[in-house]
Amino acid sequence: MKKLTTFLCTALAVGNVSAQTLIQAYKNRADQVTQTNITNNLQQFSNLGIKTTGSVNNANTLTWIKNKYTSFGYSASQVVEDPFTFGSTSSKNLVITKTGTVYPNKYVIICGHYDTVTGPGTSDNGSGTSVILEVARILKDVPTEYSIKFIHFSGEEQGLYGSSHYANNVEFQSGVRKLDIKLVFNLDQVGGKIGNVNNKIICERDTAGQSGNNAASNTITQQLATCTTLYSPLQTSISNAYSSDYMPFEKKGDVITGFYEYTRSYNEHTVNDTFANVDPVYVFKVAKAAVGAMQHFSTASSTVSAISASKEKPLQTLESVKVYPNPAKDVLNIELPDLRTKNFSVEITDLAGLSMLKEDNKAQINISRLENGVYLCTVKTEGSSVTRKIIIEK
Template sequence: MKKLTTFVYTALAVGSVSAQTLIQAYKNRADLVSQTNITTNLQQFSNLGIKTTGSVNNANTLTWIKNKYTSFGYSSSQIAEDPFTFGSTSSKNLVITKTGTLYPNKYVIICGHFDTITGPGTSDNGSGTSVILEVARILKDVPTEYSIKFIHFSGEEQGLYGSAHYANNVEFQSGVRKLDIKLVFNLDQVGGKIGNVNNKIICERDTSGQSGNNAASNTVTQQLATCTTLYSPLQTSISNAYSSDYMPFEKKGDVITGFYEYTRSYNEHTVNDTFANVDPVYVFKVAKAAVGAMQHFATASSTVSAVSASKEKPLTTLESVKMYPNPAKNILNIELPDSGTRSFTVEITNLAGLSMLKDENKSQLNISSLENGIYLCTVKNEGSSVTRKIIIEK
């Protein structure tokens, strides 16, 4: 939701959790985050249109999310729809459960909403949706001591209806707690804005409502900040949780934390919240941080066997490929990392996915025939790929 209200970002030191150290297996998995997957998720989410709660587009988006989990290998028994009604409006949350090895009845929730009110909502909250999907894909077969629930809420924009329903009717039933929740990690509007300096993320802690869960929230939020710096290139700032899907859980006494973009885009709740204005590279970095943090929160296996290491380490370091100048005029330079890469393809597509230019092993592309606008440039090598948004401006 994140209404357009003024609030102050405050930063806290994270020295109290300095004992957290990098776990190589966690980093290997964080490095599995795919820029291509993130970009594709954002594009597809945007193409589903305005997703007002109760609308056909909203229902279609839930189906799209569900199909993603099926493609990852989650079984039908792990995927559940959670219907709710407010007033004359009916909608559904989507809940996917991954069972823990030691504490199967204690849950770490990672969540975000998929409904929108104006525009396709690519940042608010296609970005959070895309990150949760990538976390779920990567952790699908990773043993975790605690169970994980990946929850996609609807009804957030109208007043947190989906998450309130879940907290009041699933977590609690007739006032009796039915779910033991370790913490709730919410992602809302982590898309940034193309053209902004997007190198920092807000880590949100509980400072309102019940006071009994504030200290624990502050601790896990500092842990979230530490995980972010360990497993992604992002810097962190700590601020206050407000007006999003963790709040109904906070009212129930649960421990909450969350991510929110640091440099405000101000495109939320407007027709400008489109794929063309979001920063896919920023979302990619947020996803790496989220994968690292979820492994920490759910206590993932830290074992890296010879077999798993070969599967988990990225085939190349294409994420560090450079494309410049950007904006470009007539020539676009492609600079690959010093990884011995000898064969690669470069393809430029428009935002509708139509191929505009494709070439092999060219470090300089002649783009003089392309019109001004925003395009996607994808570099592929040995089954690995990376996509960057480029601007052509003559």
């Protein structure tokens, strides 16, 4: 985590960015964050002990995080271990990928480290870990235009080794960019201290290293602050990003932002960084803000679910409808959730709203006659509909 001697307390009050307004579907999902999940995650993380990079506890924590994603329903192919070595120490990052519907090859990264020093590190950084897990749980079946990578880094405390490895060997390979990253959103020490007034969060912007990405970082961080006030009860301040896992990405020219606790706990890197000293309610509020922000950053579906009034078996949300591949060539597949009704329609229109084709109750749509371009695909059932942007590319 960040060294005490280098903390720049240059927080500035931030107002809302006028272009952003509350999206009800985003708020509904932010409200799915539960205090029980956050508290359990913090307690379980704390119980895993001191997680020094390369230690048994560090490896056990990786397994615990991995099992969380499995319980959320992420497939084995989505959950990838990323091993790295520095000196005589070996450890692993954990990378979970959720594919976007429109820009599958452009990524929004949400990240934080899980290694600790001295104590169990419940705030630094069990808090960030717990928030990322809750964001991943809630967004698992929510369509997002951009792909999301949930990344849990190790080796942060010894010198950002895990994130440096990822930026230098996965994002770039032999100096050539392999991943197109829209932005990196880092969460580090967002636990607060029980007994403090914890009603504000610092939103971090880039002011160091390369100057070419500073303006974009400032814009994204202003948006992060606005999302925070829209989807959580927290107030916001702006300060400078430094000494955490977004910095190796900043050096590569990526746009970065982050969350950091406003009222310092000063328990980091000590035996006092325990579950008993963290503020679970504060972490809960941070998670609501993070869910809102990640939907904004990844352009999540803004459709509000239509729920049947039937008491026997209500209609499930259409938000989990899968439309693939995207880009598509000749055939478009429609995968619906387990709905009460099997009657549905699929209509593809151009961006001007002109209907190009319509099919009823077909899971495979022949699109071979459509020209290359961007279209809207609307899936409708009785009382509910959802629209996806699709690209046809032959």
